[in-house]
Amino acid sequence: xxxxxxxxxxxxxxxxxxxxxxxxxxxxxxxxxxxxxxxxxxxxxxxxxxxxxxxxxxxxxxxxxxxxxxxxxxxxxxxxxxxxxxxxxxxxxxxxxxxxxxxxxxxxxxxxxxxxxxxxxxxxxxxxxxxxxxxxxxxxxxxxxxxxxxxxxxxxxxxxxxxxxxxxxxxxxxxxxxxxxxxxxxxxxxxxxxxxxxxxxxxxxxxxxxxxxxxxxxxxxxxxxxxxxxxxxxxxxxxxxxxxxxxxxxxxxxxxxxxxxxxxxxxxxxxxxxxxxxxxxxxxxxxxxxxxxxxxxxxxxxxxxxxxxxxxxxxxxxxxxxxxxxxxxxxxxxxxxxxxxxxxxxxxxxxxxxxxxx
Numbered sequence: 001x002x003x004x005x006x007x008x009x010x011x012x013x014x015x016x017x018x019x020x021x022x023x024x025x026x027x028x029x030x031x032x033x034x035x036x037x038x039x040x041x042x043x044x045x046x047x048x049x050x051x052x053x054x055x056x057x058x059x060x061x062x063x064x065x066x067x068x069x070x071x072x073x074x075x076x077x078x079x080x081x082x083x084x085x086x087x088x089x090x091x092x093x094x095x096x097x098x099x100x101x102x103x104x105x106x107x108x109x110x111x112x113x114x115x116x117x118x119x120x121x122x123x124x125x126x127x128x129x130x131x132x133x134x135x136x137x138x139x140x141x142x143x144x145x146x147x148x149x150x151x152x153x154x155x156x157x158x159x160x161x162x163x164x165x166x167x168x169x170x171x172x173x174x175x176x177x178x179x180x181x182x183x184x185x186x187x188x189x190x191x192x193x194x195x196x197x198x199x200x201x202x203x204x205x206x207x208x209x210x211x212x213x214x215x216x217x218x219x220x221x222x223x224x225x226x227x228x229x230x231x232x233x234x235x236x237x238x239x240x241x242x243x244x245x246x247x248x249x250x251x252x253x254x255x256x257x258x259x260x261x262x263x264x265x266x267x268x269x270x271x272x273x274x275x276x277x278x279x280x281x282x283x284x285x286x287x288x289x290x291x292x293x294x295x296x297x298x299x300x301x302x303x304x305x306x307x308x309x310x311x312x313x314x315x316x317x318x319x320x321x322x323x324x325x326x327x328x329x330x331x332x333x334x335x336x337x338x339x340x341x342x343x344x345x346x347x348x349x350x351x352x353x354x355x356x357x358x
Contacts, residue, residue, distance in 0.1 A: 011133045012036075014060035018043045019050045019076060020095060021068040025118070029063060032125050047071040054083040059090060060136045061129060063116070066096040066107060077111040089139040091132035168216055168265060185304055186215040187355040192300035192341075192348045193293075199340045200296075213265040214297050217272045220250030247273060247282050267291035272298045277331045287334075295334045299325060299341045302332075303348070308357070315357075318349060 016038060018029045026043035033041045044050045047068050053059075062080070066073035077092060084090055094112040096103060104115060113135075114128055193214040197207035221229060224246050228239050235243060250269040254262060271285060271294025278286030290298075306321040316324075322342060329338035341348070 007134070007137065010137050011130060012038055013040065014038070014133045014136065015040045015058065016042070016061045016063065016129070017050060017053065017059050018063045019047055019068075019073075020063075020065035021045055021047070022065070025065070025095070025120075028120065029125065032120070032122050033129070036126055047073075047076050050076055051079040051083075054080055061133055062090060062092045063129075064092055064094055064112070066094055066098065066103065073112075074106065074110045077107075081111060089136065091136050093128055093132060168212060168261065184356045185308055186217075188348075188351045189217070189297070189300050189304045190214040191351050191355070192304060193296050195344050195347050196296050196300060196337065196341055197293075199344050200337065209261060209264055210268075210293050210296060213261055213293065214268055214300070216250065216254060216265040217268050217297050217301060218246060218250065219253055220246035220248065220269065222253065223249035244273070244281050264293055268294050268297045270294065272301055274298070275332045276334050280332075290334075295337055299333050299337050300348075302328075303341065318345070 016033060018026050018041065020026050020029070020043075023045055026045060030041050030043050042053075044053070048071060050062075051071070064073045064076060068076075071079075073094060073096075080090065080092070091114075092112045094107045094115050095118060096107070096115060097118040098104075099117065107115065113132060116125065116128060190211050194207045194211035197210045198204070202210070224243060228235065228243055231239065247269060251266060254266055254269065256266075257263075268291070270283070271290045274280035274283060274285040274290045274294065276287060276290070276295075278284055303321050303325055306316040306324065307318060309315045322345060325333065325338050325341060329335040
């Protein structure tokens with residue numbers, strides 16, 4: 001099909017509404033348009049019906065009488081703007097027997113793009129209708145291109161975001177793999193963080209971000225010697241000082257990327273070993289000076305670490321680990337978070353069935 005043929009086919013497939021309280025005018029316009037090959041022409045004598053049709057169907061051209069009872073053409077155009085929105089281009093061809101400047105000016109202000117004077121000439125109806133429909137078709141094509149471009153941009157953005165998440169997940173697993181070869185700890189701990197965030201009233205989006213960022217909490221373990229990390233016994237003071245350097249290493253590994261998720265991960269890395277009473281490390285932050293995401297991660301990380309087997313310890317019982325969380329409220333942990341965590345403990349324990357125990 002030639003380009004002009006394609007345009008002609010699109011023009012003739014357009015949906016056209018005629019609104020005129022005079023049945024003779026509606027019939028005349030319908031006959032003119034149908035004789036030219038337009039087969040989607042709908043005539044309306046009650047302008048209120050036209051307003052309701054805007055809400056349920058899509059139209060390409062409106063031939064609109066200005067002087068009508070109940071609702072005049074100006075009121076119909078106002079209703080049209082409210083329904084289809086200012087950003088939508090629906091050409092309006094005003095029908096009027098009035099030739100005064102004020103009528104024409106007001107019609108243009110209210111949304112008409114062109115005029116058709118009564119009585120109608122067939123050639124004039126066709127030329128004006130075709131010109132306006134051609135503009136409508138160009139608008140629809142451009143809108144489709146814009147929507148396609150938006151979809152492509154959104155797809156690429158989603159791919160980039162997924163890549164960022166995968167980097168975070170992989171790095172988090174790499175850090176944890178040093179002393180938990182199943183990698184199950186970061187899965188249980190991060191999902192516990194999400195459950196706790198939801199419990200205290202954070203939004204779905206905020207809780208999901210914490211789920212994605214929290215696996216990075218111990219990525220700095222990559223930089224800790226195996227002799228310290230896997231030592232089957234208590235660390236001495238010098239070894240403990242070296243172990244605590246994993247926070248610094250983690251922040252260096254993550255860098256200072258401006259993405260919100262990376263910044264949230266930095267907060268968790270920097271603050272999940274701080275204590276509510278200020279006796280934690282590396283900064284000695286206390287209370288609400290510790291970022292909320294880090295306070296959430298602290299409770300969830302400690303509980304899961306206690307109830308997991310490590311080279312240097314056996315797994316604690318649920319009861320003993322819960323008691324430590326309870327006793328640590330207001331000292332090691334944010335008291336409200338400790339209470340909320342114990343309230344969701346059955347859900348936290350259920351994660352072991354989903355992700356495995358270690």
